[in-house]
Every structure is written in C-alpha cells, then in structure tokens.
Amino acid sequence: MADWVLHVDMDQFIAAVEIRRRPELAGLPVIVGGRGDTTERAVVSTASYEARAFGIGSGMPLRIAARKAPDDAVFLPVDHEAYEEASDEVMSTLRALPGVVLEVIGWDECFLGVVADDPEAVARAVQSAVFDATGLHCSVGIGDNKVRAKIATEFGKPQGVFRLTAENWFAVMGEKRTRDLWGVGPKVSARLAAHGIDTVRRLADADEAELVAEFGPKMGVWYHGLGSGIGPSVVDDTPWVARSHSRETTFQENLTTPDAVETALRDLAGRAFDDCAAEGRPVLRVHLKVRYAPFETKTFGRKLAAPTSDRDEVIRAAVALGATLDQEREVRLLGVRAEMTMPEGGDPADRTPVRGRI
C-alpha cells in the first residue's frame, strides 16, 4: 500500500451543468459567459468541447467568441448558484468515499489523498461515483504529489485517468514548455526563456542560485523544484478560510465623472463589506483596483487605524481612496477588496496555501 494524490477535475464543468438541465443542448456548441449577450463587455467562462473545436475557449471576449461560433451555437448567462450547487453535489459525493481526505481547490476540482495498491482502480471508482450521483464526467490525475497529480489530469482529459510520478516525469514532461507547468504563466516563462530556460528539463537542470537571483528566495527555489515535478504531497482537509472578499465591475460604458466613481465605490464597498460581515469578521484593510480605459490597471490600499465592523467606515475608506484617482481619465473597471482579520487561531502562516499556488 502506498500514498497517492488524486486530482479530480470536472470535464467542461459549467457547460456540463447547463447541458444537464437542458439535455436538448447536448452535442451543440455551448458557450457560457457574462449575461449571455455577445454584444457586451464580458468573457467566456466555459465552452463545451463542440465549441472548443471552433477555437473558442475560457477567457476569450464574448464578442470574439461570437465571431468564431457557428450558427447553431448557444450562448448562455453565467448562473453562479447553479454551479455552486452542482459543486456541492460533487464534493459531498467525494467526501463520502471511504478512506479519502479531500481538499477543495475550486468549484470543479479537488485533491484526494488515498492509500492504495491500485490507484487507477480508485480513480475509476471515483469517476463512477461522481457520474452515478451527479450525471457529470470528470478526469483524474494520479501523482506522488500535488504538482504531478494536477498536471497528470491534463493528459487524462476527457473522462480519463493518467498517472505521473517521479518515474515518468521527464519522459512525459521533459520536453514540454515551462508554461505547461502549474504556476508558470506568460511572464515567468518569458523571464525563464531570457535565461535560456525554455523546457521543463532545462528548468530542472538550471542553476538554483541564478533562479533565486531572478525570482527571489522563495519563488526561485520553488520554480527550480517545479522543473523536476517536486511539490507538496500533503492533502489538507482543513476548511478553507477566506482572507478577503471583493466586488468588482466592468462598466459597459466607462465612468467619466468623480460623482459616478463615488457612487460605484459606495455600492462595491458596501457589498464587499457585507460578505465579511456575513462571516462575522472585521475588516483590516481596504484595497482599490481601477482600470483606466483602455486597459491600464492600478491597485492600492490602506490599512485601517483599527479593525472595524462598521459598514460606513469601510465605505468612507473606499471613497477616500477613490478621491486619489486620476480625475482626467475614464474608468472602465472598479473593484473594492476588504481584507479581513483572521478568526481565532487562524494565522494564515499555519495553513497550507491551496489557492494561487500550490
């Protein structure tokens, strides 16, 4: 018996949930995003496999997707509550499996810690259990740590199972681009390339001191290990505790006056505060994010004199920050983030980070 990390990832989750409640959509190119209006400023949340065949994918502006889509394509609005419910169905099904530790990392994916001789058999059992309970398909990556399990899933999609361990890491990943690693985005891969590091194998063989000089003590060491598929293997089922809540909006028409900006800030700050208040936790800091048209983003924030549970005080802080914005420029997006104090005994440093990076 050995310890394994399974990464369970729902196939085209959002599109699948929509098709489940509207079976007549099966087989059609289904694109979910924004309010489902292809003339608005919004992006694609998920496209069904049929839509992906036309080059439509997550994050793509809806207007572009509309241009690529065939005549029978169906555009649908995002329905967060429906996906939240479906996610709960999936997670509670998995949590009920005997002998597993479950760590949720998103609406549609999680890690499972299992002890088994035959992890493929466990993976197949997981897929059957999820499909029987929800009618939804998933892919499963098997690894000897979270990094390898997560990356393995991509090779199993759709509806498959793939195992990636120290044994086959370089055979499978060695010649892949660094961008294919979990946690390496366009910026980091470009910086790596500037050091002559373009493949996973070259990252593994790179001089760690050089990476530390480029990326700092933590990230330099982390990226170097990532080249060899090294990562944490502990699956942690400690309930996730939010550090902050935020509300942001992209305006269909840019805001052009300070009054309009203030009105929007009051609304956003109030709603971000309400999420914190719902958890009964005071607000520590207030951050603003502004995107000036056409696309320059700035973020900044302020620590409050003391943690507060006073809604008006949080709103006042957001408005005061907003007064420092450049009044000459049109505002395309506004966001307010409220950072919360940690609950009793909840020091962030004590928890395994599961979002943003592994």
Added chain:
DNA sequence: TCTGGGGTCCTAGGACCC
C-alpha cells in the same frame, strides 16, 4: 481581438526603530 470576477501569495522598497 480586446480582454470578467473572485481569490491567494510573493517581492521590492521605504519608513522607522534600536
């Protein structure tokens, strides 16, 4: 082509203290 909304974590650099 024109780019959502909700999050997390890391780093650099300045201020301040001893």
Added chain:
DNA sequence: TCTGGGGTCCTAGGACCC
C-alpha cells in the same frame, strides 16, 4: 562630517489560478 547594520511593519505592484 559622514554615516552601520539589522529587524519589522507597511504599501504598491506583480503574477498566477479557477
């Protein structure tokens, strides 16, 4: 007159993920 070195806290900004 010219000036250390370490530690901590804070803010701004960057990068990534789902």
